[in-house]
Amino acid sequence: MRPSGASIIHINVTDFAAAVAVAKNPSLADTPFVVAMEGSARTVVLTPSRRAWEEGVRTGMPLRLAKQRIPSLQVLPWDRQSTAKADAAITTIAQAYSPSIQCDRGGHIYLDMQGTTRLFGPVVDSAVHIRGEIKEKLNLDASVAVASNKLVAKVGTRTTRPAGLIQVREGDEASFLAWQDVSLLSGVGVATARLLSVAGITTIGQIAALKDDQVLAFLGKRGLALRDAARGLDSSPLQTGLPEKRLVQRKIRFAAPILEMDALHAAVVAAGEDAALAMRSAGLGCAKIQIALLYSDGRRTEASLRTKGQWVYDHEITLVAWKVAQLAASRRVHVLSCSLSLAELSPLAPTLDLFLPDAQHRSDSLQQAVDRMRHKFGPGILTHATTIAHA
Known part of the structure; x- marks a missing residue:
């Protein structure tokens, strides 16, 4: 349980990719433009500029519709390198104020300032300084909020977008x-x-x-x-460390060395479902899945796959994990253990919604039902692995 006091700072650079583009090229400041992924089958707006947002363009809107609303709309490609550098720079500024930070990509960072007042004074003073440094060093305007937990701090930055500072005192959350x-x-x-x-x-x-x-x-x-x-209730801790260094790992040691692919398949699915549940419970998705196999002669093989998006659900994680395991299983030698890692974690991309349409709703609803059962009765209550092993 977290110590009492409003010690959480949330930093939110609104419409991050567009804000970075303006910081890099100030002439875009009053121009309606969007950042969109080039070459995708159904191009949608990743981030609108402030001017485009004021004229009705929203994240996730089909690009053709955005252009109908603003015929003069400029479309910029996502500058991955510049946004990554800006993320790293904001992280560097934040790390000077607290060792306990949660770095979420896209201009979002949480800091736990508990125990830092003797060094920096009141938490809200640190928030002021951090916001000032981000503006001075990076030419980025940030919304910054101070609150007793992550949930309230996040709402706080949303109330002051695109830029501002707010403090919600402990006890005033509701x-x-x-x-x-x-x-x-x-x-x-x-x-x-x-x-x-x-x-x-x-x-x-x-x-x-x-x-x-x-x-x-x-x-x-x-x-x-x-x-x-x-009601402002949130006890979730900070996911400390840089996103690319976070891992959800599971390891299965076999009671006896195995050669059968069915047994390996069952182990991979069991590990994948358990790791995916832990990942979703933390509100994260992954972009990399890695499998490592340890053999009876002491040698080890590894393989991995990446996606440009996110893997979230059991069915996709177990499917990819099995493909990776087959790539790793390059030797006909008995296997002692199998390790699975979900890496390159980041917050779930879509806005969580209780009532999603059609196929996405059915997929979310099924996964949520399975997750609830596992939380209540244990991860092993529902699994595909047993069926695979004994089919």
Whole structure:
């Protein structure tokens, strides 16, 4: 449990890729433009500029629709190198104030300032200095919030976008959230906001006021977590360390050395499902899956695969993990153990939504049902691996 006090700082550089483009080329400051991924089958807006946002362009909007709204819209490719450098520079600034930081890509960083007041004074003073350094050194305007937990701090930066500073004192979380728009709360995506508006719910405080039976009837079991969030309740710790250095790892040691691919397949699926559950529970997805095999003669082989997006669900992680395992299994020697690593972790890309349309809704709903069962009864209650091993 975290010590008391409003010691969490959240830094949020809004529309990060577009902000970096403007910092690099100030002449774009008053230009409607978007950053979009070139060459994709269905090109969508990754990030709109402030001017484009004011004219109705939003992240995730099809590029053709954005161009219909703004005929003069400029389209810039995603400058991965520049955004990575800006992320690293913000991290360097933050590390000077606290050793306990969570670095999320895209201009998002959390700091836990507990125990730093003797060095830097009140936490809000550190927040002011950090925001000033980011502006002075990188020419980036940031929203910065100080609160007692990550959830409230994140809502705080959303209320001051595109730039500003806010402090939510400990004990004031519920009152601060009460009058904020529901769209600012993590867990409320477009579909959920639409459903809530039908019921006349437009503020976070209205969600917080719902009783258990009302939440269950209206939003289902996941709504209870959303209602608790609306009350400012969050005990999640910082995921410390740089994102690219975080790993979720699982290792299976066989009772006796194996040669059978079916047994290896079962081990990979079991490890993949368990690791994927832990990853999703932390609100993360992965871009790299690695398998290492240790043989009876002491030698070791490894293989890995990457994606430009994210792997999140059991079915995709276990499928890719098995492909990687087959690449690693290059020797006909008995295997002693199998290690699986989910790497290059980052926060889940989409805005979490309780009511997603069509195929995505079904995929999310099935995965959430499986996750709930595993949390309640243990990871082994539902698994594909047993079927594979004994088919």
